[in-house]
Amino acid sequence: QVQLVESGGGSVQPGGSLRLSCAASGSRISLSTMGWYRQAPAKQRELVATISSVGFTNYADSVKGRFTISRDTAKNTVYLQMNRLKPEDTAVYYCNAVRWGSWGQGTQVTVSS
Secondary structure, eight states: OOEEEEEOOEEEOTTOOEEEEEEEESSOGGGSOEEEEEEOTTSOOEEEEEEOTTOOEEEOTTTTTTEEEEEETTTTEEEEEEOSOOGGGOEEEEEEETTTTEEOOOEEEEEOO
16 A cells, blocks of 8 residues: 655646645555546546556656656655646645555645636
8 A cells, every 4th residue: 555645736727837746655666557637616527647566657648748747766755846837737736655545635736817
């Protein structure tokens, strides 16, 4: 089992940037595909990006070219760098560890002028 804690959310103007972090404990993130998901009000949770155990990345079409998922195995942490943010990126962002089915508590991202 792994425990996940997200941080780094906040409020930003359109065009701005944020970096989310997902700190894992209890096991090593290198053993699992790790993902970022988001859920906007009254919408279903959707996949944003994943990084496999060997480092392959995958992105939702809506964030390609703007978001970057990465990991630091020494810190056992996954990151989501979000650039050129848009109002439609507003959501609660969740970290997921596929191997253990674990989710973090979420961090709010609000993009508004």
